[in-house]
Amino acid sequence: MAALSASTLDSEITKSDKYSILLPTYNERENLPIIIWLIIKYMDPSGFDYEVIVIDDGSPDGTLEVAKQLQKIYGPQRIVLRPREKKLGLGTAYIHGIKHATGNFIVIMDADLSHHPKFIPDFIELQQEHDYDLVSGTRYARGGGVYGWDFKRKLISRGANFLTQMLLRPGASDLTGSFRLYKKDVLQKLIDCCVSKGYVFQMEMIIRARQLDYTIGEVPITFVDRVYGESKLGGSEIFQFAKALLYLFATT
Template sequence: MANRKTSRTNPDSVDKYSVLLPTYNERENLPLIVWLLVKYFGESGYNYEIIVIDDGSPDGTLEVGEQLQKIYGEDKILLRPRAKKLGLGTAYIHGIKHATGNFIFIMDADLSHHPKFIPEFIQKQKEGDYDLVSGTRYRGNGGVYGWDLRRKLISRGANFLTQVLLRPGASDVTGSFRLYRKEVLERLMERCVSKGYVFQMEIIVRARQLGYSVGEVPISFVDRVYGESKLGGNEIVSFAKGLLTFFATT
């Protein structure tokens, strides 16, 4: 077990939550996900900011973000775009640099992750004083909706292989709806070498290696309504290669 050096939040202080939203061609989804985030954070009374990291979307996603910024305010909607697609892991690194919260949520912008679960993540973190809380589709009342059999088998297979090879200590290693202490995510990102979808798996394994505590919240994952999935054959091959490489080097 690694020597943990994370600072504990003063219970008398007010926590702030930074939501990192990497986007690419999410023009239709961005207004809905932002509205839902504002709704559930507002109802819960938590302090928050939403950081949109657009990777040069040609569909006008950034322009939609600019309109949302006018509606909700520049203190709540931060636009931190990049010129082109550079990978999911680097998008988070970019977003962390601009985050002012002491906790960070990462989630998809395509409505597959419903913001209604955010209060449950926060409650879980506070109950167990966890360094990381991960959404799981494979425990409790969690589930996946809208996927065909092929995608379900790919996801289940990826999780099964990761469990067998790396024993990550979490039931859903390919999910991307998570809550981190900011300083924990920064340290994990320093150690992660993956840039694509393998990143989600690697960061959980790194957390276990470093002795960070991990809690889980069952979530419902719903396939996107608008736009096309970013998961293709290249990503699947990349995940398999990354998993085997990670197994051989840890």
């Protein structure tokens, strides 16, 4: 039997990869059908094997019922439902999703249409090209941007990111973004290391990745403010961010 060439072997490895896209949801009944449709629109032609895991935290607006209808349309192999009884936090949602993920790569993104699924194939291609441990979408690199925010929110975001860069030297341009691709085992290790919850969880993930010498790639993305529903960012999240920033500065 002839030996496989390096290019053939690489092709077989690529084909065996599977991507589990985690969608934590809370009151996203208007956005969920659109984000699912967009994921399928851009992932099906790419040829990559994938599943979408919807993790609904007991949404009172009927998000889970909408998810069940979408599962009937697209099939249980494509749309996997793993609901929880109540809102338990973003970090625990990822832990819950990983337990049920059959892919060896995990994509995390928001379900509110702020993250466009058209960037997912770009994440995958960059990861495959350089074998990065994680690939992060960035709003702050050339080609990236934010749409739909007023000047005040843009100023707060830019200011927070600048302060974080100065204090923590993270080796990544966008710490608070939540649109990323991870090797499954890397994501599990980072979650195990993190102590933060909620909004600042994403920031700590990047800092811990730097500590553990994981390689990080970046893809410029355009972030669009939600169209339907209410933003979950408020005064308490800003306070948590400042508190976590000081904690990470003191401990890393």
